[in-house]
Amino acid sequence: MTAMQPLTNLRELDVARIRQDFPIFSQPVHGKRLVFLDSAASAQKPRSVMEAERGIYETAYANVHRGVYSLSQRATSEFEAVREKVRRLLNARETREIVFVRGATEAINLVAQSFGRAFLSAGDEVLISHMEHHSNIVPWQMLREEKGVQLRVAPIDDAGELDLETFEKLIGPRTKLIALTHVANALGTVVPIERVIRLAKEHGIPVLVDGCQAVPHQAVDVQALDCDFYVLSGHKLYGPTGIGVLYGKAELLQAMPPWQGGGDMIRSVTFEKTEYNELPWKFEAGTPHIIGAIGLGAAIDYVQSIGYDAIGVHEDALLAYALRELSKINSLRIIGQPRHRSGVISFALGDVHPHDIGTILDQDGICVRAGHHCAQPTMDRFGVSATARASFGIYNDRDDVDALVAGLGKVQEMFRL
Amino acid sequence: MNELRDLYQEVVLDHARRPRNFGAIHGPSHRAAGHNPLCGDKVTVTLTIADGRVADVRFEGGGCAISMASASLMTEAIMGKTEVEVRAMFEEFHAGLTVTDEGAALSALAELDKLAVFAGVREFPVRVKCATLPWHTLVAALDHVSEPVKTE
Missing domain, CATH: 3.90.1150.10 (Aspartate Aminotransferase, domain 1)
Incomplete structure (x- = not known):
C-alpha cells in the first residue's frame, strides 16, 4: 500500500x-x-496506516459480508485479506483461527465468557501470575463471581521473574486454564512462555497468552509455541485503536459457544432456532471495525517491512x-x-x-x-x-x-x- | 521551566517533604477518606470541632508533591476556623483552581493567603485534582460522608 x-x-x-x-x-x-x-x-x-484507512473510505468502503455489489465485495476482500496478514504474522495454521475483536481486553473477556462459561465449573482453577495486566485478572474474577471458579496466582521474585518452581506446584487436577502474559507491561519481563506452555501441555491444560507487549517487539509463532489462545491489541502494534486479535486453536474455538449475538455471526435465524455462522465469524457479531482492521493490516505491513x-x-x-x-x-x-x-x-x-x-x-x-x-x-x-x-x-x-x-x-x- | 517553578514553589516542596499535621486524631469528631484512583493519591482527614471551631486537624496518606503539600497547607489554614469559614475557604480554593476566568480565580485565591501558592496548578489541568483532593475529603468529613471521596 x-x-x-x-x-x-x-x-x-x-x-x-x-x-x-x-x-x-x-x-x-x-x-x-x-x-x-x-x-x-x-x-x-x-502515515501508511492513516493512508490505508483513508484509502478504503475513498475507494472501497461498504459493509462487509453483505452486499452483492462490487464495492462491498472489495471491502470484504480487503477486510479478509487482513485476517490472512494476521495469520501470517502469528503463523497460525488457518485464517479461521483469527478473530477480530476490539483489543486484547475484549479477547480475554471473550475467552472468559465463552470458554470459561462453557467449560469451567465451580472449584475449577484458572492460573495466572502476579504480574498480569488488570485485563488478565478482572475477567477471571468476574468468572469467579459468576461460577465459583478459583483464581490461582503464581508468585514473582524480586527481580520480577516468574517463580517457575512455585508455578509448577500450583498446577493441580482442578487447573483448567493457564492465562499468562508474554511480556509484563509494568516490568518488561519476558516470560519463558515456551517452558510454561510445555509444562501446561504435560498436564493437558490449555494456555492463553497475552501478547500485547510482545508482538510490537518480537516475532511470534503460535504453532511453535503451541499455545491455545494468543491475544493482542492493534494500537500497541502501530495500528489503530479499537481493533485487536484473538487467536484460538480451531478445535477449541469450534467447541466454544458464541459470546455476543447479532448479525454476521449467524447462518440462519428464525424465532424458534438460530444456526450460528462458522469460524471465525461466529465470534464477530455485528458490523466489525472494518477500517480498524484495514489500519491494522497496514501496521503489520509496516512492521514487517522493517x-x-x-x-x-x-x-x-x-x-x-x-x-x-x-x-x-x-x-x-x-x-x-x-x-x-x-x-x-x-x-x-x-x-x-x-x-x-x-x-x-x-x-x-x-x-x-x-x-x-x-x-x-x-x-x-x-x-x-x-x-x-x-x-x-x-x-x-x-x-x-x-x-x-x-x-x-x-x-x-x-x-x- | 518557569511554569514548573510556579507549580513547584518552595513552599509546596517544603510542605511536600515535611508535611505539617501529619497523622491521625484519636477519636475525632469528623473523618473521611479520599482517593484519586487514576494516580493513586490517598488521603485521610481527621478533625475535631469544638465550640464550633476546628480544634485540631490531621491528615495522613501518600501521593504526589501537590496533593501532599495541599493537604499540609490546608490543615494549617483551617486550624481555629469555624465550619462556615472552612466551607467558604473550600469554595474559594476550588474556584481559584477551576474557574476559567483567571482574574476571578486569582482574586479567590488571594483571599487564602498562603494557599495562593497553588495558583501555578492552573497551568496543569491534569494536576488540579491532586490539589483539590484533600479539600474534597475535608468537606466530606464535615458532611459525615462515609464512602471514600473520588475526584475523578
Whole structure:
C-alpha cells in the first residue's frame, strides 16, 4: 500500500527515516522535540496506516459480508485479506483461527465468557501470575463471581521473574486454564512462555497468552509455541485503536459457544432456532471495525517491512543503553531486574511521586507513563503505589534516552535529590 | 521551566517533604477518606470541632508533591476556623483552581493567603485534582460522608 523501501537488511535501524514515517514527530511539544516513551500504553501511527484507512473510505468502503455489489465485495476482500496478514504474522495454521475483536481486553473477556462459561465449573482453577495486566485478572474474577471458579496466582521474585518452581506446584487436577502474559507491561519481563506452555501441555491444560507487549517487539509463532489462545491489541502494534486479535486453536474455538449475538455471526435465524455462522465469524457479531482492521493490516505491513530481526537488534541495544544510563542516576531505582527484558523500564526516583516526574518531563516534550500501569498487584509486590515507566518503540533512539536522563536531572534539581 | 517553578514553589516542596499535621486524631469528631484512583493519591482527614471551631486537624496518606503539600497547607489554614469559614475557604480554593476566568480565580485565591501558592496548578489541568483532593475529603468529613471521596 505504501512505497516504502525495504529496510530488512540494515543492521541498524534508520530511526531518523522511521520518524519521518510518523507524522506526529513533525510536531513539537511545548516547543521541544517530541520524545515519546509511552509506546507500551499505545504506539504512534505511521502515515501508511492513516493512508490505508483513508484509502478504503475513498475507494472501497461498504459493509462487509453483505452486499452483492462490487464495492462491498472489495471491502470484504480487503477486510479478509487482513485476517490472512494476521495469520501470517502469528503463523497460525488457518485464517479461521483469527478473530477480530476490539483489543486484547475484549479477547480475554471473550475467552472468559465463552470458554470459561462453557467449560469451567465451580472449584475449577484458572492460573495466572502476579504480574498480569488488570485485563488478565478482572475477567477471571468476574468468572469467579459468576461460577465459583478459583483464581490461582503464581508468585514473582524480586527481580520480577516468574517463580517457575512455585508455578509448577500450583498446577493441580482442578487447573483448567493457564492465562499468562508474554511480556509484563509494568516490568518488561519476558516470560519463558515456551517452558510454561510445555509444562501446561504435560498436564493437558490449555494456555492463553497475552501478547500485547510482545508482538510490537518480537516475532511470534503460535504453532511453535503451541499455545491455545494468543491475544493482542492493534494500537500497541502501530495500528489503530479499537481493533485487536484473538487467536484460538480451531478445535477449541469450534467447541466454544458464541459470546455476543447479532448479525454476521449467524447462518440462519428464525424465532424458534438460530444456526450460528462458522469460524471465525461466529465470534464477530455485528458490523466489525472494518477500517480498524484495514489500519491494522497496514501496521503489520509496516512492521514487517522493517523486520522483527532489525527491530530486535535495535531495541535490545537501546534498552541496554537506557538501563546503563539510568543506572548512573543517583537515587534512581529500577523496578524489576528481569534477565530477559523487552520494551519497558519502570523506575522510581528518590521519593518523588511518578506524577511529579511525569509533569516535569512533559515540559521538555518527554512522554512517560506515570501510575500503576493497570497492574496494581505488580505495584503492591514491589511496595510502590506507582512507578514512572519509559517504554520504547521503533522510532526511539539514544537521543530520546539522553533527553530522558537530562529531564530526570531537572526533576532531581527541582526536588533537590 | 518557569511554569514548573510556579507549580513547584518552595513552599509546596517544603510542605511536600515535611508535611505539617501529619497523622491521625484519636477519636475525632469528623473523618473521611479520599482517593484519586487514576494516580493513586490517598488521603485521610481527621478533625475535631469544638465550640464550633476546628480544634485540631490531621491528615495522613501518600501521593504526589501537590496533593501532599495541599493537604499540609490546608490543615494549617483551617486550624481555629469555624465550619462556615472552612466551607467558604473550600469554595474559594476550588474556584481559584477551576474557574476559567483567571482574574476571578486569582482574586479567590488571594483571599487564602498562603494557599495562593497553588495558583501555578492552573497551568496543569491534569494536576488540579491532586490539589483539590484533600479539600474534597475535608468537606466530606464535615458532611459525615462515609464512602471514600473520588475526584475523578
